[in-house]
Amino acid sequence: MDATHFADRFTTTLRHLRGVDLHSASDVDLRTALAHTVRAELIDTWQTTHGNPSTTPQRHVAYLSAEYLLGTQTRNALLATELTDTAREALASLGLSLDDITSREVEPGLGNGGLGRLAACFMDSLATLEIPATGYGIRYDYGIFRQTFQDGNQHEQPDTWLAHGSPWEISHPERAVTVHLGGHVDGDNTTRRWVPERHVLAIPCDYLVPGYKSHTVNLLRLWSARATDAFDLTIFNSGDYEKAVAARTYAETISHVLYPEDSTPQGRTLRLTQQYFFAAASLHDLLTRHLKAGRSLHTLPDAVTIQLNDTHPVIAIPELMRLLLDEHGLSWDDAWHITQQTFNYTCHTLLPEALEVWPLDILGPLLPRHLEIIFAINHHFLDDLRRSGADELRVRSMSLIQEHPVRAVRMAHLATVGSRTVNGVAELHSELLRTSVLAQFASYWPDRFTNVTNGVTPRRFLALANPELASLISDTLNVGDRWLKDLDLLRGLEDHVDDPAFIAAFREVKHNNKERLARTLANRDGIELNTNAMLDVMVKRLHEYKRQSLRILHVITQYAKMKNGLIDLATVTPRTVFFGAKAAPGYRLAKETISLINAVATTLNADDEIRPYLSIAFPANYNVTLAETAIPAADLSEQISLAGKEASGTGNMKFALNGALTIGTLDGANVEIRELVGPDNFFLFGMTEPDVVQRQRDGYHPHTVYEQSADLALAIDTISSGAFSPSEPGRYESLVSDWLWNDRFMALADYEDYARCQEAVDRHYANPDQWTRSAILNVARTGFFSSDRSIRDYQTRVWQRPTK
Ligand code: KOT
Structure with missing residues (x-):
């Protein structure tokens, strides 16, 4: 398609879809028309891909995830279809700017x-690698x-992302799937029948996921909840109109809002309802497609492999059992074999509080038949375990059911028992899964466990x-932009590390x-950024x-x-410390x-004497869009979690790839980043994971640490003195006392x-040649962290493994 053709399609879309011409078009009209013009290209590709099924039969990958953090779509779709320059030229010919239009996308x-x-990165890589896949979510x-x-x-x-519609979405209300909830179970020992009480509709809303120059477009299918007529009818029949309308609202509440807790799940009925809602609708979709193709359910694991993104979709395991047993009449053994060979589980955490458990008094009333099935799975599993010689202590600790403090289903155990493969997301994390969190399972089924280190697109x-870096790389490597699909080619940059030009x-x-980040912050937040200072970034x-407390204390x-004259300002390497962070709304200490x-930012940034040397930029509402501007500008990447707590991290990879140096602990994927870039190009500090365990065993007393470190005491005492809260000196007492007496x-x-x-960072930065050399080596040596490599690892270690 050339620019004239593109311009023509764009103006036609503007007229036909939005009913406006160029002169009367609003921002939303322009954005929507542009999205539809590009989308039409994708749909044509999509139909070609799906019209010509690949000759080599590959398992279809179904990725089940309660979350997709996509970022904006238009520029990515233009990149994938190689239409960026065409679109820019076409819009310019109409007196419009591509960058203006796309910069306002929500x-x-x-x-x-x-x-x-x-x-989201995995969806991009699946399509780029031409792997037939569907992402399912809410x-x-x-x-x-x-x-x-x-x-x-x-x-x-509230995040009103749908206020002006969503031009990238294709919704199919006519293809709604019914999801059942509540009720009770009928029948005898041999035949059980779920008699649900409520029904909701799951409407598929599809997003096209284009591969980069790949001729593959996959689907991301997100389910939206709607009330069924039957849902209302029961209540309408009672003659209570108000209640009937309220019931409709209840159904639609299911997909209303994302739970904002990260790594700290809250055991709420609505959350479990969300999980079951999308798991059940997705399985229905997969089974329907399988059966429509004329295949037997016994071949399901050969045709489909389901990846569970942490435990949020794990209720799909008993749901598949229910479908096979109750709806299709399979035997327990056959149903279990199929189920267990179809699912794979990725664990993303090590924090005990992040391991989901569902109290029986929440799960039972919502999904009574599933609870029975979970008990039966547990019964079979524990029998096998006992037969293998496990004692009762071991049986109790591996059980799918916890007894204290309340009886509850341990979703990570259910996931592990019900999956063919279990993986962690970085070498260290997978090792810790095998030796601590899931140690007993790993010794029982050693072959089931593997690692797939995360990646980023x-x-x-x-x-x-x-x-700018991308075109510098293309100009330098002489392989065009092939490196974008084969990121190991970045190694070639090492040959240029001493080239002055x-x-x-x-x-x-x-x-x-x-400079670009400075412009963004000025417009978006009214923040002034010193572009001559080292940019030291902590975003997560x-x-x-x-x-983050460690960063701010320092x-x-x-x-x-500086204020007390203990540092000679003339010797200081100027820094701006950039933070981006959201706290879960109920997380007091985080807030x-x-x-x-x-408060510290306000004090520093208002201090004319200090500001040129040390300032803080903390824009609100850090998101994918801001990440795309902040990360390329960073000099230093802060990856400072306590060793053994961050499963992997992926921000760490994005920074290294964009030429920032890392200051970090030996945690998550930092370990692998440091091995690849080399210890001279990475700033390592802190306890190792075994050190942490030992120190905890020995008894950890943060107050003693405070007494023994003058610099640390200076920071904490400065806070306590009210330096950052003059009208309320005790304002941060809860933080201070947590540091001194708890400091988990x-x-x-x-x-x-x-x-x-x-x-050491300051010294390195003081020598610009040395610093730039390290930055270049970070880019050159981190091609491993492409999500394409992660997906290839999933292919060989998980998805293509032969079934038993
Ligand atoms: C959330 C709820 C329960 C269990 C785990 C989570 C979770 C984990 N949410 N985000 N994560 C992060 O996942 C990333 C991708 O694997 C990792 O890089 C990161 O370390 C996790 O914290």
């Missing part, structure tokens, strides 16, 4: 953080809340986010990216284990020392940390080593 924030963003009416700051405190506003996080160009790109959910020490960071994630224990390491 991102669907249907996820909390790492887990949801990973799902179309939340409201995604992750919009964060605002009022007096430095976080406030949550270089299309969004290099080509789109950092176009390349070094200068690389440095200029980084500087330009800072606010969580104690991630230790900033405070530096500030206090207090946000307030403290904002040992920020204080790692403080001194962190401060030492930050000095």
Whole structure:
């Protein structure tokens, strides 16, 4: 398609779809018409792909995830279809700017953080690698809340991403699937029948996922809840109109809002309803397609493999059992074989509080037949376990049912028992799963466990986010943009690490990216960014284990020392410390940390003497769109979680790929990043995971650490003195007392080593050639972290494994 043709289609779409011409078109009209013009291209590709089924039969991959953090769609679709220049030229010929139009696109924030963003990167790689796949999830009416700051405190506003419609969505109400809920179970020992009480409709809302130059377009199918007529009827018959309308509202509440907790699930009925709602609708979809193709249910595991993105969709395991047993009349053994060979489970955490359990008094009333099936699975499993010689202690600890503090289903155990493969998301994480969280399962079924280290898509996080670096890479490597599909080719940049022209160009790109970020922050937040300072970035959910507290304590020490004349300002390497973080709305300590960071920012940034040397930028509402501007501008990437707590991290990979150096602990994928980039190009500090375990065993007393570190005490005492809250000196007492007497994630224990390491950062940065060399080597050596590599690993280690 050439620019004239594109312009023609665009104006026609504007007229036919929006009923306006160029002169009367609003921003929304232009954005919608542009999206539809590109979408039409994708649909043509999609129909070609699906009209010509591949000759080599491949298992269809079904990715089940409660979250997809997609980011904006238009620029990515243009990139994938190689229409960016055409669209730019076409719009320019109409007096319009592609960048203006796309910069106002609203991102669907249907996820909390790492887990949801990973799902989005995987969808991109599946399509790029031409693997037939469908992503299944929930179309939340409201995604992750919009964060605002009022007096430095976080406030949550509803995310109205659908306010102006969603041009990328294709909704199919006529293909609704009915999902049942509640009721009771009838029958005798041999035949059981679920008699549900309520029914809701699941409407498929499809998003096309284009592969990068791949001729494959996959589907992301998100389910939206609607009331059925039958749903109302029972209540209408009671003659209570008001109640009937309320009941309709109840049904539609199911897909109304994303739960904003990250790694701290709340056991609410509505949350379990959401999980079952999308799991059941997705399985219905998969089975219907399988049977329509004339296949037997016994061949399901050969045709489909289902990847469970953590335990949120795990209720799909008893649901498939129910369908096979109750609806299709299979024997228990056959149904179990099929089920267990179809599912795979990815675990994304190590935190005990993140392991989902569903109390029986929530699960039973909502899904009575599923609870029976879970008990039966447990019965068979524990029998086998006993036969293998396990004692009762072991049986109890491996049971799918926990007895205390309340009887509940352990979803990670159900997932492990019901899956062919279980994987962690980084080498260290998978090792810790095997040796701690799921140790007993790993010794019982050693072959079931594997690792797939996470990755990120270089299309969004290099080509789109950092176009200047992308073209420098293309110009330097002489392979066109082939490296975007084969990221190991970045290794070739090592040959240029001593080339002065390349070094200068690389440095200029980084500087330009800072200027671009400065413009964004000025417009978006009214924040002024010093583009001549080192940009030191910590962006991720606010969580104690991630230790934003460690970062801010160190900033405070530096500030206090500067104010007290303990640091000669002439020797200081100027820094801007950039934070982006949302806290779960009910997470008190996390919200207090946000307030403290904002208070410190206000003090530092208002101090004319200090600001040129040390300042803080903390824009509200960090999201994928802001990430795409912030990450390419960063010099330093803060990955400072307590060792053994961050499963992988994926921000860490995005920064390294964009030429930031990492200061980090040996946690999650940091371990692999450091091995690849080399210890000279990575700033390591802190306890190792075994150190952490030992220190906890020995008894950890943060107050003693405070007494023994003058610099740490200076930071904490400065807070307590009211330096950042003059009208209320005790404002941060709850944070201070938690650090001194609890400090669950040992920020204080790692403080001194962190401060030492930050000095090494300053020294390295003081020599620009040395720093740029390290930055280039980070880019050159982190091609491993392409999500294409992760997906290939899933193919060989998980999806293509022969069934038993
Ligand atoms: C949320 C609820 C329950 C269990 C786990 C989670 C979870 C884990 N949410 N996000 N994660 C993150 O997933 C990323 C992708 O694997 C990891 O990189 C990161 O370390 C996890 O914290």
